Amino acid sequence: MANQDSSSSSEEKYETTYQEGFPQEASSALSTFMQHVLSDSVDRKLVDEDGNLIFSDGNRSVEESSVIYYQFTEEQLKDYYKPLLQTEELNVSLNPLKQSNSLEKLRNPLENYEQYSLPSIAMKENNQLEIKTTENQRIIDLNNEMKQYGITGTTEFIMNIEAVNEENFVIVLADTAKGSRLRELYYLFIKRDLSDFTITQLKYEETQEIINSNVLKPFYDIFPGEGDYKSLFNNISILDVTTNKITEIKDNDLLSEDGNFVYLNGAAEELSDGEQRIQTIENYAKGNDIYEEQFDIDFDRISEKMDFETDKISIAKTNYFNEDYIVLHLLYRGKTIGEGGGTNVIVDLQNKQKPTAYLVDLGME
Numbered sequence: 001m002a003n004q005d006s007s008s009s010s011e012e013k014y015e016t017t018y019q020e021g022f023p024q025e026a027s028s029a030l031s032t033f034m035q036h037v038l039s040d041s042v043d044r045k046l047v048d049e050d051g052n053l054i055f056s057d058g059n060r061s062v063e064e065s066s067v068i069y070y071q072f073t074e075e076q077l078k079d080y081y082k083p084l085l086q087t088e089e090l091n092v093s094l095n096p097l098k099q100s101n102s103l104e105k106l107r108n109p110l111e112n113y114e115q116y117s118l119p120s121i122a123m124k125e126n127n128q129l130e131i132k133t134t135e136n137q138r139i140i141d142l143n144n145e146m147k148q149y150g151i152t153g154t155t156e157f158i159m160n161i162e163a164v165n166e167e168n169f170v171i172v173l174a175d176t177a178k179g180s181r182l183r184e185l186y187y188l189f190i191k192r193d194l195s196d197f198t199i200t201q202l203k204y205e206e207t208q209e210i211i212n213s214n215v216l217k218p219f220y221d222i223f224p225g226e227g228d229y230k231s232l233f234n235n236i237s238i239l240d241v242t243t244n245k246i247t248e249i250k251d252n253d254l255l256s257e258d259g260n261f262v263y264l265n266g267a268a269e270e271l272s273d274g275e276q277r278i279q280t281i282e283n284y285a286k287g288n289d290i291y292e293e294q295f296d297i298d299f300d301r302i303s304e305k306m307d308f309e310t311d312k313i314s315i316a317k318t319n320y321f322n323e324d325y326i327v328l329h330l331l332y333r334g335k336t337i338g339e340g341g342g343t344n345v346i347v348d349l350q351n352k353q354k355p356t357a358y359l360v361d362l363g364m365e
Contacts, residue, residue: 013275013294016347016355018305022092023358024085026078029324029350034081036257036320037094038103046164047116051075054110054118062156062176066122069110080106090306090343093363117192119169121161126153129171129188136194142173145199146186151175162233167192168222170233173199187233189219202234208246211239224259229282231259238285247285255281257322261292271316271328273299278349295355297345299330306359308332308341315342319364324350329365 042058127142190197223230254266278293303311315331332340346358
């Protein structure tokens with residue numbers, strides 16, 4: 001997405017071109033979307049260096065007690081989804097690519113993670129977190145460090161790495177006793193040389209107090225974002241690092257996967273068509289009327305293009321949103337009962353002045 005100058009008019013918007021089928025050419029935005037599709041929700045891309053992409057293989061249970069990394073190159077990824085570019089079908093299920101036996105052909109276990117300065121992390125008995133880097137090694141007694149949260153030796157954690165940069169990394173600890181949807185999440189921010197760390201939560205009602213305490217200030221550079229504005233890992237808060245002021249993202253608005261943009265009304269249960277607007281997190285936090293992108297979506301036109309039996313929308317929601325790609329799920333009502341048709345809509349924003357919406361059923365609901 002091309003950056004829009006801060007003085008650009010809020011009235012500047014562009015007509016969307018509709019095209020049936022999957023995109024016919026590989027692109028960086030499509031590859032980033034495919035990375036999202038082919039990774040688990042707790043996998044994290046940690047390194048993107050000279051065409052090498054390195055991810056953490058997310059843990060999903062307490063039995064998975066260490067961080068494991070895998071890798072592939074950008075070219076290997078493009079070869080993997082290349083068959084999709086060659087199809088003219090309007091139903092292109094992504095499920096075959098996501099099967100474990102297929103993914104094994106793409107994902108290569110990373111053995112030499114020290115080469116990329118990635119930490120070795122393992123949860124030992126009695127909540128002893130063992131961390132080794134090329135510079136140091138340390139055991140953190142979580143029972144002792146998290147007493148204020150009521151953590152004891154009987155607490156069981158699902159442990160994952162969230163982000164890594166040159167100075168810091170972040171580990172997320174999920175308390176399994178709270179249930180799958182209500183788990184308490186704890187963030188362990190730690191220096192790469194293991195000289196300092198802090199453990200905190202980023203709960204909605206407590207985040208401003210935590211920021212005001214300045215315990216996270218040494219770790220601000222690990223948060224996604226550019227300049228003075230950062231998005232916190234809780235996906236609902238934007239931080240102005242110069243003032244320590246937090247702006248909460250409204251319930252109907254959606255933060256992008258990379259944490260740099262907000263899709264206004266993109267998280268609404270019933271997404272509306274018409275004008276769509278995207279802001280940088282800075283402009284969103286400032287509450288101004290400057291937009292990174294403005295474009296139209298026309299549900300009636302999509303129904304007509306796909307030759308559906310009705311133009312009455314039943315479900316409209318966002319499946320994916322990142323800097324250059326939005327993927328929607330649309331389901332139309334039947335004329336009397338049942339369904340009138342459904343599709344995914346891939347909105348390609350790489351050319352800001354000529355957005356293209358690809359109409360193809362990916363099986364994403």
